[in-house]
Amino acid sequence: MANYAYRDKERKHIILASEALEEDRYKFFYCPNPLCNSKLFICAVDGSRKAHFRATKSAYKHIANCPYANSSVVFDDNKFNQSNFLFENAIQNLLVKNNSKSAMSVSKSSSCDKHTNYTLRTIKQIYSMCKQFPPNYSYGNEKIGRMILDDRTAYCYPKGVFGFKIIESCVKGRFYDNDKNEIYLVAPIANPNYHFILSIPDINLYRKIRNMVFENKDKFIIAAGDWKASNLGYGYFETTIYTDKQISILN
Ligand SMILES: [Zn+2]
Secondary structure (H helix, E strand, O other): OEOEEEOOOOOOOEEEHHHHOOOOOOOOEEOOOOOOOOEEEEEEHHHOOOEEEEOOOHHHOOOOOOHHHOHHHOOOHHHEOHHHOOHHHHHHHHOOOOOHHHHHHHHHHOHHHOOOOEOOOOHHHHHHHHHOOOOOOEEOOEEHHHHEEOOOOHHHOOOOOOEEEEEEEEOOOOOEEOOOOEEEEEEOOOOOOEEEEEEOOOHHHHHHHHHHHHHOOOOEEEEEEEEEEOOOOOOEEEEEOOOHHHEEEEO
16 A cells, blocks of 8 residues: 555656646556555545555565565554654654653643544554655655655765664665574665674563564564664674564564
């Protein structure tokens, strides 16, 4: 499911679901994932405004491992207040063990308009938002391509991944080291030329995350961190994992 797609195979001409509603329902569009050769058609529930693109023809399904085949990328833009979203703050909050205090102060200050004004908070929420806007679009204070490393945005990271970012990653080969309390991931999925080291000092948290990754070795793993160059050399980056809020499995 996608909120946007492309008119052309080269992925130069973006079309939003709301725009496609005006067009021929039998016309097909190309998946946001540049490696996917599915054919997407516009779908709207009861002609409502919540239109989206889907691979409805069985002969032209998403390729295996296409994130847009996945329900994890569903994102309801209307639920969240974009103007309150500060990407670095959101990632920093994921790195803090207990931020109930700051969450309380936020809800207090905005108590008069509590019906709306949810800001994206969890890694899954931020991830699905990133997947539903093109890389050069902005959400809140930041461009999508600067928030997430995936197959669409790899061109934004020619020198590597530094600072607060989310990675869409997977496991390849040896993925943990019990002596170092480290988990190893690679990204982006289709062309995984970057290696990511999750360093997890808390032994219980390390075991929990290792087991979770072990049970989901064939799935996509998203991780948020403050990435720095590793001393292993070019293409290797590391972050410390402080909480399980920094990592999530896509189903
Ligand atoms: Zn696809």
